[in-house]
Amino acid sequence: MKKWWLALVGILTYIIGVGLYFSNRIMYMKKKEDAFIQNREITAKRLIREDFDNLPKTDIWVSSPSGYSLKCLFVEPHDTNKWVVISHGVTENKVNSIKYMNIFLKRGFNTIIYDHRRHGDSGGKTSSYGHYEKLDLKAVIDELKRRKGPDLTIGIHGESMGAATLLLYAGMLEDGADFYIADCPFSNFEDQIQHQLKAEIPIPSWTVFPLGRMFIKLRDGYWTNEVSPIEYIKNIRSPVLFIHSEQDTFIPVSMTIELYAAKEGPKQLYIAKKGAHAQSYNENPQEYEAQIDQFLETCLKSS
Numbered sequence: 001m002k003k004w005w006l007a008l009v010g011i012l013t014y015i016i017g018v019g020l021y022f023s024n025r026i027m028y029m030k031k032k033e034d035a036f037i038q039n040r041e042i043t044a045k046r047l048i049r050e051d052f053d054n055l056p057k058t059d060i061w062v063s064s065p066s067g068y069s070l071k072c073l074f075v076e077p078h079d080t081n082k083w084v085v086i087s088h089g090v091t092e093n094k095v096n097s098i099k100y101m102n103i104f105l106k107r108g109f110n111t112i113i114y115d116h117r118r119h120g121d122s123g124g125k126t127s128s129y130g131h132y133e134k135l136d137l138k139a140v141i142d143e144l145k146r147r148k149g150p151d152l153t154i155g156i157h158g159e160s161m162g163a164a165t166l167l168l169y170a171g172m173l174e175d176g177a178d179f180y181i182a183d184c185p186f187s188n189f190e191d192q193i194q195h196q197l198k199a200e201i202p203i204p205s206w207t208v209f210p211l212g213r214m215f216i217k218l219r220d221g222y223w224t225n226e227v228s229p230i231e232y233i234k235n236i237r238s239p240v241l242f243i244h245s246e247q248d249t250f251i252p253v254s255m256t257i258e259l260y261a262a263k264e265g266p267k268q269l270y271i272a273k274k275g276a277h278a279q280s281y282n283e284n285p286q287e288y289e290a291q292i293d294q295f296l297e298t299c300l301k302s303s
Contacts, residue, residue, distance in 0.1 A: 016164040017210055023219055024214025026193070031091045031119060038095050044282070046099040055105075062114070064136045066125025072114035072140060073146075075101060081148070084155040085112045085140060085177075087162030089278055090127050093120035095201045099281065101158050103289055105184055107296065109155070116141055116162070129161050129189055130229070131222045134168040141169075141176050153300070157181040160251065160278050164229050165187075167240075167259070171232025178237070179299045181292065183243040184278055187255040189227035195252065239266035240301035241291065243280055250277035268295045 002139035041047035060072040072239040073094065084104040092261035103110050116133050117124025137156070145152065154177040158166040163185035186192040194209060201208070203215055213224045240263055244256035249301075253271060260269045271292040 002077045003087060004145045012199050019211045019215035020042070020210050022217035024194055026129075026212070026216055027223075029090055029127055032093075033081070034093060034095070034120065037093055041095055041098065044100075046282070047095065049120055052098060053247045056239070060143065060147075062136075062139050064117065064122075064124065064132075064139055066124065066132050066135065067087065067118070070114055070117070070136055070140065072112055072143075074112055074144075075105070076110045076112070078108055078110050080108060080110060081141050081151055082153045082155075083144060083148070084109045084157055085111065085114075085137070085144070087133075087137060087165050088113075088119070089117060089157035089158060089160030089162050090119075090129065091119055092159075095120075096159075103292060104155070107293075110136070111194075112140060112144060112249075116165075126220050127185075127219050127221060130165040130168045131227045131273065133161070133165040134172060137165055137169045138176070148204065155179045155181065157183070158185070158266060159183045160185070164227070167229035168227070168232050170240075171229070171235040173235055175238055177238060179241070179295070180243045181243065181295070182256070182259070183280060184245065184248055184251050185229055185242075185256065186251050187228070187230040187258045188225075192251060192255070193224065196250075199249075230259060230262060232261045234264065236263060237265050239268070239295070241268045241270065241288035241295040242271070243288070243291070244271045244273040245275035245277070245283070247273075247275055248277045266299055268298070 016270035024187045055075050057073050057075040060074050062070040062072050064070055082170050086100050088094060088097045092116050094113040101111045101113050115122035117136060118127050156166045156177045167182055167185055185253050220254050242256050242260045246253055260267060272280040272284045281288045
């Protein structure tokens, strides 16, 4: 009897321990410090503080349907109805979006940069890799339309989690933008998690993954297989520019190739030769901007 009791305690301890560790790693992935992000961007000259400070911009707080506020900056130097919303990756904040913002400002767009839930100045306690973030993105787009009217040309640019978020948003029968630029998205969150597990732990993923996904459902309210851009991509009719780097080991380039193949209608693919994860622009800025120019010329001319 005692051995049976000890075995049961051991099993429960393993289940709870693995489940909490796994779900904590997903829900509370360690963020970069805000000061680190700002200093990194300034040092790399992707953020020129004086130029940014002189831009006409407005702080806007947007209510999330999940019950917190999202910190947005509406950057509006142009008298135009053309807008691009920038969706950053996990562990980053809206300062990381400034380099992409500048691309579109130079091309006559106004922009919105904002902090995802649990990042920067926004509220929210967990990261869900697009599951709840897609609804926050919808709230930002809806606020833009409410303030500026329905007659807008809207693009969305996203990096990593932000790219997965925009694909989920576009594919939930919303398709509320005129074009999308998805930089290094994952195609399926569960495949991405298991890819990372293989790289990080020396035991088979099946020994931890089922427990982890169950604990995420219990603690954060969704199943990880619900976060699957590849399942949503068939609903997107607006043009999509897919971007990835060949050297990305965090999210494999094969995921973007899979998404590109599944997308019906207007699309473009750019695979950068240099750059680790989310570094395609930093390592190949001229090529990156040339691809955007080609994409914009094609998709806006046909719209």
